[in-house]
Amino acid sequence: MAIRNSPILDQIAPFNATRFDTCMAYFCEHHGRELTQYDMVKLHLMTDIFHALEHGKPVIGGSVQAWDFGPVIDQAYRRVKHWDYSHDETGSHPETLRISNRSGSSCKFTNSVSVDSDEFSESELNAMERAWDSFMHMSWNESQQFFHQDSFVGQAWLKARQEQRNIDWDDIIDEYDREYGTNHQHIKALIRF
Secondary structure, three states: OOOOOOOOOOOOOOOOHHHHHHHHHHHHHHHOOOEEHHHHHHHHHHHHHHHHHHHOOOOOOOOEEEEOOEEEEHHHHHHHHHHHHHHHHHOOOOOOEEEEEEEOOEEEEEEOOOOOHHHOOHHHHHHHHHHHHHHOOOOHHHHHHHHHOOOHHHHHHHHHHHOOOOOOHHHHHHHHHHHHOOOOHHHHHHHHO
16 A cells, blocks of 8 residues: 555635635526536536646635545535525525425525626636536436546545545546646645645
């Protein structure tokens, strides 16, 4: 077994709830589509990954954890779950999104405010589009394969699960470089600086 030279780095920046809300409302509006809780937490993850790969920092932030349904940033999951519970209890909606469709225990959200692309930098918009394109066209089974094994993200998740720990950004970057034949050592150095 390889010995780590540095501690696990599962978070580059703290979770930014306002940024999460704005990004999800933008996705809904820009793509004209409702989002499930699953969609939102995976879009968050992939947006942060693609932006960090290019610029060494996430768009939203948070600690990347290896849950049963793949990599998740706990704060985002809990935020969306809270919206669902609050709606059931009081009929309230979050500020930028609203529950638009409920089926059993799951619900879908759509934007309740218009979010202009000027809210984001060009690099953030590029990362968001890459995130959307990376998995939003997939079926449930394809998405599960993607996040559990058939991609750089899935490989980082597998490693974290085997070692019973959070997902290390070094693993995400190393697996990305392995899959795409790139070299992001400068980003690894930047995020540890």
